[in-house]
Amino acid sequence: MSTRPIVLAALTAALSAGTAATAHAADGKAKEKCYGIAKAGQNDCADLSGLHGCAGAARFDHDPEEWKYVPQGTCHAAGGKTAEEARAAKAAKAPR
Numbered sequence: 001m002s003t004r005p006i007v008l009a010a011l012t013a014a015l016s017a018g019t020a021a022t023a024h025a026a027d028g029k030a031k032e033k034c035y036g037i038a039k040a041g042q043n044d045c046a047d048l049s050g051l052h053g054c055a056g057a058a059r060f061d062h063d064p065e066e067w068k069y070v071p072q073g074t075c076h077a078a079g080g081k082t083a084e085e086a087r088a089a090k091a092a093k094a095p096r
Contacts, residue, residue, distance in 0.1 A: 034075035035086035038066040048086055
């Protein structure tokens with residue numbers, strides 16, 4: 001069994017975790033990652049766990065590890081969580 005896909009997924013996760021949580025759209029308005037609101041196949045990039053590094057790879061609606069960019073300050077109104085909140089929720093669910 002090849003470990004290459006696992007290594008690539010881990011590298012993608014490390015790179016995406018190091019990026020800023022906000023971005024700017026072509027119109028110059030600030031955007032932020034909003035976790036838990038993406039529909040299946042409509043996420044913007046790598047998931048929180050690094051299982052994939054591709055946009056459009058979400059397997060089901062409202063996966064708490066998948067994200068979409070939304071206008072800054074609108075994530076909670078859309079029913080989502082910020083990157084920090086998503087990581088904290090994932091850590092809280094981890095077996096001890």
